[in-house]
Amino acid sequence: MIRSLARAASICAALAYFGPSLAFAEEVQDCGAPEGESCKVDLGEYRLLLPGPLDGGAKGAPALIHLHGAGGSGRGVLRMGEMTREALSRGFAVIAPIGLPHSATRRHRSWNFQSFDGRRDEFAFISQVLDDAADRFGLDRDRMLMTGFSIGGSQTWYLACRDHRIAAAYAPVAGGFWREHPKDCDGPVRLLHTHGWRDTTVPLEGRPLRSGARVQGDIWEGMQLWRAENGCDGLRADAFDDRGQFLLRRWTICDAGTALEFALFPGGHGVPKGWAAMALDWFEAMMEETREIR
């Protein structure tokens, strides 16, 4: 409700600024084409791919958001062939928010989720991106799957923790909380975490960076917090599965409307083959259930 009001307000503001009716048509043509300009919001930029023509062809489409890893880019995300093919062929838009340079001296693009000290509030930025994409292209704001890789995966954990309503569900890869872990999150989530056993960049157990100035957290321990948020009182996973190279564990005896899964694969630090199909299958099945409940 608050979100749609805010959206309506920003539309009014845009109309007032640009004058009547032409504003939308111009903006749509300004961004959204793969080789075109990035889309701009107050706090930054994003790129996207649509499953249909720019002018209304993606109306009502769900979206997969992907937050790039350190040194990545929006263009780079759109070039992730397996992920974008899987998403587009299922009628999903792909949204690629663009991180800001880490610092004046270390220019690689990254995300801020612990101490901001004047840096961008990524929660506000991503919120703007998703609302903007929904407004401009008619995407379904209620069917957005937030994903991310490495530090983009960590950012996904922190967004879900800050306010789980920013997206419908979360499928981070190879990134989680950093030390000190949050002690509490906003509420229950629908989350599928994927991680490689042989990951030595963001190991499951974490690792200190820059002589311990910052320390990656422990993924297993982070999952404890999600279990607590989701009311999974039995501690243990209740269902096990394997799918291709993935060993899956699932907590099912939890609060209604929540979902929690962990997919372990034998590889290292990367988005593994088969991940996009697994995550989208998971998300689509959940959306189907939600529709049935409605």
Place this chain on the structure above:
Amino acid sequence: MIRVVTVALAILALATPIAAQDSCGDDIPCEIGTGAYHAALPDSPESAPAVIWLHGYAGSGAKTIANTGFVKNFTQRGYALIAPNGLKWGGEKTKPDWAVRDGYQAYPRNDLAFIRAVIDDAAKRFSLDRSRVLLAGFSRGGSMIWDVACLKPDTATAYAPISGGFWKPESTDCVGPVDLLHTHGFSDRTVPLEGRPIDTSVLRIVQGDIHAGLLTWRNEMNCAQRATAVDASGPLWRKSWTECEGGSVTFLLGPGGHGAPKGWTSIALDWFEALPGHAWLEAGPPSD
């Protein structure tokens, strides 16, 4: 040929070693004052290394030794297999168990002392090498090993529990470094990696989180946070932390459920034999 040697030993408290003229065998356990164990020896037991095997809940040393396929895995590599009996802690209707620290105080024996007494007795009785003793076991036996390693780390040379870890309230401060090889099944529902609450007729007892327990071990030994070796080339995935102030932690993850994964014995013995010598081991077992 496996020699199953059996000795009836009177009361340990008398502290007088009794020559092995008595025989304790397949059905007759070797008795010490506080309990009993079974033993299977290799062809050349003189100075042989030993594996002490702690059975799971409701198991027994007799059943362990009766499993000839299992026993051969050890004896054919020159190890003695020593299999102590857990106690039925609440009368004949209850099942053999171990004194795992789980908040339940009913268990009548000090198993930290008992297990050490078994090792000392077997080493003397069969002239085994007391400085090459691997304490291994399954499920509740595995949990007992975590407690022994944490609270009495000089009991054995190294520790190889399977499918069992700390119970709550978990120990978070252990006495000293150990070499630990922990093995667990990804889809274990009986002792799941995350732990599990169990409501008994008396109180709720709770299995601890295995990953949290392994972190306790690494912190205890000041291991570098990042694993020094990671492997997923076979069915058992492995992570080792060997850059520690003392001791080491190796975690073997199998795809299966509650049980010892196939091939575990040879992996565990390979690991044991490849351990570097440590000062606290070379000093020999403490005399008490």
